[in-house]
Amino acid sequence: MSAVATTGGTAGGVNVRGLRRAFGERVVIDDLDVQVKPGEFVCLLGASGCGKTTLLRVLAGIDRADAGTVDAPSPNAVVFQEPRLLPWKTVLDNVRFGAESGRDARRRALEALAEVELAGHADVWPMTLSGGQAQRVALARALVREPRLLLLDEPFAALDALTRIRMQELVGELVRRHQPATVLVTHDVEEAVLLGDRVLVMAQGRIVRDVDASAIGRDAASAPALDRLRRELLGDLGVTT
C-alpha cells in the first residue's frame, strides 16, 4: 500500500495518484488517477453508486484516502444537490457563514449575492426562497470563500428544467470569471458536454474515459461534434441511442 498524503494549500490544480477508498469490503475507488488544472472545468459522469461523491468528498478533505496521494488546492468550496442553508439565519448571514470572518466579510457576502443576482434578497429568510434562489445562495456562500477548488455535487438535479438551464449558464459564467479548478458531478451527459472543458467517466473505481471538450464550440456549427461526443459518453455509461 502506498503512503497516504493529503495536502492543501498548493498553488496548482488537483493531482490525485493511486487513490484508493474502501468501505469495509467494498472498494469504491481503486488506484484512481486524476488531474485538474487551475481554472479548468471538469465534469464527472458515472453510474449511480460508482463513487463520484466519494471522490468529491476526498478532494474536499471531508473523507480520507486509504492509499495514494491527493494534492488539492485550498480553499475549496462544495455545493451539494440541496442548498443546506441555515433556516434561522438570513440569506446574507448564510453567505457570510461561508467566509472567513473579518471586516470585509459583509461587503464580500453582498458582492457574492449580487453575482448570483440576489442582491435584493440579503435580509430575507431562506424559507421564503424558491429552490433555484436557495441554490444560488449556496453558490454565493461557496464564492465568498474565493475557492481555488470548486466542487459541485449534482447542484442542479433538484431544479426544474428552466431554472436548471439558467443555473448552468450562471455557474459557467462564474467559473470563467473566477477561474477556480472546478469538478462538477452530474448524471446528465448533456450538462457535462455543455459545461465541461473536460468530461470524465468513472467506472470500476477509476476514470475510464477522459475527453477534452474544450476545442468543441457550443454554437450551431459544432452540433454534430457535440452530438458525437454525447453518444460516445452515453455508450460509456451503457446507454445505447
Ligand SMILES: Nc1ncnc2c1ncn2[C@@H]1O[C@H](COP(=O)(O)OP(=O)(O)OP(=O)(O)O)[C@@H](O)[C@H]1O
Ligand atoms: N460512509 C460510507 N459508508 C459505507 N459505504 C459508503 C459510504 N459512502 C459511500 N458508500 C458506498 O460507496 C459507494 C459509492 O457511493 P457514492 O455516493 O460515492 O456514489 P455516487 O457515484 O456518487 O452515486 P450517486 O450517483 O447515486 O450519487 C456506494 O455503494 C455507497 O453505498
